[in-house]
Amino acid sequence: MPFEKSGDLNWHHKEIVLLDLKWVSKTIVVHVEMNQFGDQDHQGHAPTIILTRESNGRKEDVLMVSGRAHGHALVSLDQQDRLVARINQSNPHSAGTVKWQIVC
Numbered sequence: 001m002p003f004e005k006s007g008d009l010n011w012h013h014k015e016i017v018l019l020d021l022k023w024v025s026k027t028i029v030v031h032v033e034m035n036q037f038g039d040q041d042h043q044g045h046a047p048t049i050i051l052t053r054e055s056n057g058r059k060e061d062v063l064m065v066s067g068r069a070h071g072h073a074l075v076s077l078d079q080q081d082r083l084v085a086r087i088n089q090s091n092p093h094s095a096g097t098v099k100w101q102i103v104c
Contacts (some may be wrong), residue, residue, distance in 0.1 A: 004101035007085065009049055011095075015086035018052040018100050019077065027078050029103045034063060034085070035070040035096055048097040051075075065096070074103065 007016045010071065021065040034049050046055060051063040053075060085098040 001050040002062065004099065006097055006099040009087050009096045009098065015084060017082055018098060018099070021077050021079055021081050025079055027076060030075045030077060030083065031101045031103050032073050032083070033070065033099045034065045034072075034073055035098075048088050049098070050086050050088055050101050051098070052084045052086070053077065054084055055080055065066060 005018070007013075007018060009016065018032075021028070025040045032051055034051060048064050050061055051073065053060045053062055055078070062075055063071050065071045075083065083100065087096065
């Protein structure tokens with residue numbers, strides 16, 4: 001059974017660390033699925049969920065999902081990398097979910 005986990009993003013949780021590899025000495029590949037959801041009447045400025053790989057002070061946006069869309073990505077993570085998901089709008093009605101699964 002694969003190791004997987006999910007996290008919710010909303011007004012109170014605008015950024016979450018999905019995975020922190022500072023104690024892992026191998027490169028892993030992670031499958032990430034992101035969904036933006038909520039009432040269409042409240043989506044106003046199409047708030048975006050952003051998936052970012054952080055390493056040694058460097059940030060790289062990997063995937064962005066806007067509106068009521070969803071997206072998938074395979075992300076390679078090395079030692080010292082962190083996988084972070086966040087909402088870039090301060091819309092109180094924006095919400096979404098991020099699910100990740102270690103592939104190899």
